[in-house]
Amino acid sequence: MHTGVGADPFQPPGEGCDAQPPEVRVPVQAIRGRGAAGRPQHRFEAHVREAFDDGWGEDAEDEAPTAPPRTEILWEDARSALTRNDSPDIFFSHSVNPYRGCEHGCIYCYARATHSYLGMSPGLDFETRIIAKRNIAALLRAELARPGHQPSVINIGSATDCYQPIERELRLTRALIEVLGDARHPFSLITKSGGVERDLDLLAPLAAQKLAAVYVTITTLDAKLARILEPRAAAPHRRLRAIRALAEAGVPVGVSVAPQIPFINEDLEQVLAAAREAGATRAFYTVIRLPWEIDALMREWLQLHYPERAARVLARIQDLHGITDADARGRGKAYDASHATRMHGTGIWAELLHQRFHKACARLGFNRERFELDLSQYQSGLARGQAALF
Numbered sequence: 001m002h003t004g005v006g007a008d009p010f011q012p013p014g015e016g017c018d019a020q021p022p023e024v025r026v027p028v029q030a031i032r033g034r035g036a037a038g039r040p041q042h043r044f045e046a047h048v049r050e051a052f053d054d055g056w057g058e059d060a061e062d063e064a065p066t067a068p069p070r071t072e073i074l075w076e077d078a079r080s081a082l083t084r085n086d087s088p089d090i091f092f093s094h095s096v097n098p099y100r101g102c103e104h105g106c107i108y109c110y111a112r113a114t115h116s117y118l119g120m121s122p123g124l125d126f127e128t129r130i131i132a133k134r135n136i137a138a139l140l141r142a143e144l145a146r147p148g149h150q151p152s153v154i155n156i157g158s159a160t161d162c163y164q165p166i167e168r169e170l171r172l173t174r175a176l177i178e179v180l181g182d183a184r185h186p187f188s189l190i191t192k193s194g195g196v197e198r199d200l201d202l203l204a205p206l207a208a209q210k211l212a213a214v215y216v217t218i219t220t221l222d223a224k225l226a227r228i229l230e231p232r233a234a235a236p237h238r239r240l241r242a243i244r245a246l247a248e249a250g251v252p253v254g255v256s257v258a259p260q261i262p263f264i265n266e267d268l269e270q271v272l273a274a275a276r277e278a279g280a281t282r283a284f285y286t287v288i289r290l291p292w293e294i295d296a297l298m299r300e301w302l303q304l305h306y307p308e309r310a311a312r313v314l315a316r317i318q319d320l321h322g323i324t325d326a327d328a329r330g331r332g333k334a335y336d337a338s339h340a341t342r343m344h345g346t347g348i349w350a351e352l353l354h355q356r357f358h359k360a361c362a363r364l365g366f367n368r369e370r371f372e373l374d375l376s377q378y379q380s381g382l383a384r385g386q387a388a389l390f
Contacts, residue, residue, distance in 0.1 A: 028300060028304065029304070030228070030304045030305065031068060031069065031124075032068070032231075033068070033105075033231050033232060034068075034069065034105050034124060034127060034128075034231055034232075035104075035105030035106055035107040035109075035127060035228075035229075035230070035231055035301070036105065036107065036122075036123035036124045036126070036127065036297055036300075036301075037123070037124075037300060037301070037304060038123055038124060038300075039121035039123045039124045039125055040121055040122070040123045040293065040296060040297065040300075041121065069124050069128045070128065071103055071127075071128050071129075071130060071165075071166070072128060072129050072130070073130055073132055073166060073170075074129060074130065074131045074132070075131075075132055075134050076100070076131045076132065076133050076134070077133075077134065077135050078133040078135055078136055078139055079139075080139060080143070081096050081136055081139035081140035081142075081143050082094050082095070082096055082140070082143050082154065083095050083096070083097070083158075085158075087339055088339050090158075092152070092153050092154065092155040092158070092188065093152045093153075094152055094153075094154045094155070095154065095155040095156070095157075095158040095159070096136065096140055096154060096155075096156055096176060097133075097156075097157060097158060097159045097160055097162070098132065098133055098136045098156075098162055098167075098170075098172035098173055098176060099130055099131065099132055099133070099160050099161075099162070099164060099166070099167075099172070100114065100115070100118070100130070100131035100133075100159075100160060101115060101120075101125070101126050101127065101128075101129055101130040101131055101160060102126065102127060102130070102160035102161050102164050103127055103128070103130060103164045103165050103166065103232050104127070104161050104164055104192060104193075104230055104231070104232045104233040105127040105230065105231045105232050105233075106192075106229065106230040106233065107229060107230075107297060107298060107301045108229070108259055108261065108288050108294070108298060109126075109160075109294070110289050110291060110294060111126075111159045111160050112126045112293065112294055112297065113291055113292040113293050113294055114159065115129075116292070116293065118131070122292075122293040122294070122297065123293075123297060127232075130164070130166060132166065132170055132172060133172065134172075136172055136175070136176065137172065137175035137176055137178070137179050140176055140179050140180075141179045141182075141183075141383050141384070142383075144179065144180075144183045144185055144378075144380065144383035145183075145380050145381070145383035145384050146380060147380050149380055151185055151186070151375045151378040152375065153186050153187060153188055153373050153375075154180065154185065154186070154187045154188075155187065155188050155189065155190065156173060156176055156177075156187060156188070156189035156190075157173070157189050157190050157191055158190065161191055161192055161193060161233070162176075162189055162190075162191060163191045163192075163193035163195035163196050164193065164232075165232065167193075167195055168195060168198075173189075173199070174198070174199050174202070177189075177199055177202045177203065177206075177212075178202065179383065180206075180211075181202060181205075181206050181211070182382055182383060183378060183379065183380070183382050183383035184209075184211065184377040184378050184379055184382055185211070185377075185378045185383075186210070186211045186212070186373035186374060186375055186377075186378070187211070187212060187373075188212070188213045188214065188215065188371070188373070189212075189214055189215070190214070190215040190216075190217060190256060191214070191215075191216060191217070191242075192216070192217045192218075192230060192233040192234060192239060193233065193234050193239075193242075194234045194238045194239065194241060194242045195234075196214060196216070196242055196246070197242055197245050197246075200245065200246070200249050200251070203246070203249070203251050204249040204250055204251055207249075207250055207251040207252060208250055209374070209377070210372065210373050210374040211373060211374060211377065212251065212252075212373070213251070213252040213253070213254070213371040213373060214246050214251055214252070214253050214254075215253070215254045215255065215256050215282075215284075216239050216242055216243050216246075216253065216254075216255055216256070216275075216280070217239070217255070217256040217257075217258060218236055218239050218240070218255055218256070218257060218271050218274075218275060219257070219258065219259070219265050219271075220236065220265040220267055220271065221236045221267055221270055221271055221274060222236070222265070222267065223235055223236055223237070225264070225265065228305055229264070229265070240274055240275065240278045241278075243255065243275055243278040243279055243280050244278040244279050246279070247278065247279025247280070247281075248279065252281065252282075252371045253279060253280050253281070253282075254280055254281065254282030254283060254284070254371070255271070255272070255275035255280040255282075255283045256283070256284055256285070256286075257271050257272060257275075257283060257284075257285045257357075258284070258285050258286040259285075259286050259287055259288040259289070260285055260286070260287050260288065260353060261287075261288045261313065261317075262288075262312075262313055262316035262317060262320065262349070263309055263312055263313050263316065264306070264313060268285070268353075268356055268357060268360065269356065269360045272357075272360045272361065272364055272366065273360075273364060276364040276365065276366060280366070281365075281366065281367075281368075281369065282366060282367050282370075282371060283357075283361055283366045283367060285344075285353075285357050286343045286344065287317075287320050287321075287343070287344060287345045287350065287353065288317060288320075289321075289335055289342055289343075290317065290335045291335050291337065295335065298314075299314065302314070316349060319347055319348075319349050320345035320346070320347065320349055320350050320353075321335055321336045321341065321342070321345060321346070322336055322341065322345075322346045322347055323335070323336060
């Protein structure tokens with residue numbers, strides 16, 4: 001008796017009285033307005049589960065359609081505000097993030113893997129279960145008020161977007177800016193949202209005193225691509241409008257053309273030109289990184305949206321990170337976390353991208369001056385607010 005698919009190697013499945021139909025995995029489908037197509041398990045799960053088609057689905061005509069996943073806000077009382085960074089390839093030493101998870105749903109986001117530490121999926125959970133740190137401003141004020149605090153430029157939104165949709169209601173980012181302004185502490189922030197314009201009344205005066213700078217990420221000018229790559233982030237033209245508004249208000253503004261994904265967003269020079277025309281004066285880029293669960297999520301996304309080029313994209317990403325075919329096959333390795341190469345890659349393809357970026361920047365006039373923020377104005381006593389005056 002045959003016990004499953006392929007029990008007799010010479011008999012095709014489905015032929016013979018005892019043959020069983022092949023087990024078929026349930027196909028995933030793209031979800032409108034979401035980057036991930038499901039909730040894959042995180043790497044700390046004790047058990048691995050896979051969905052499969054048991055053959056009954058076709059007869060379940062009266063089964064209600066699955067409702068689209070909704071965004072859920074979870075409150076957290078954080079234990080600290082500032083996160084220290086000692087990576088030599090990152091330009092700031094301290095950061096503060098008011099949210100965990102991000103509704104923008106960018107499929108490539110390296111921060112997705114951090115949801116695993118919360119026992120949640122780096123897939124849909126990352127973009128639908130958003131943790132808001134309700135005490136983040138009070139914590140930051142206390143930490144800046146410590147006499148031993150040594151000022152360095154603090155970055156807001158280094159992990160998840162500080163102006164994602166829920167910021168309109170919760171205003172945690174605005175509260176952080178107010179605290180930093182009270183303390184006369186310099187900071188930068190990075191976003192993909194036009195929501196940054198709301199806080200121009202705070203940012204412009206601080207920028208005039210060399211205490212604030214902003215970076216706006218524009219991955220592509222292709223609105224169709226942006227809609228599936230970064231489904232709930234602002235449209236490219238909206239981000240350009242934000243750059244223009246910031247520049248006209250006197251806020252130093254730069255553009256991040258990151259991440260660069262081979263054979264996907266190929267308009268690097270056009271993005272830089274549009275951002276420069278809008279008023280950006282500095283620019284930087286990184287290549288796509290696929291740590292931990294992000295590798296599987298990106299592979300699934302490519303199969304859903306670009307199946308005809310998925311293998312080529314993944315092979316080039318592998319090349320960018322110096323991963324050999326032997327590493328990929330034998331060790332399942334898809335990413336090299338070395339600080340020397342992880343941001344810009346290594347090898348011939350990385351060098352060609354490096355040349356494209358720097359030639360475009362030289363032609364357009366980017367990066368001729370640094371954003372020099374003033375550390376000397378910080379006073380720990382000012383972080384306490386009005387009480388510090390008495």
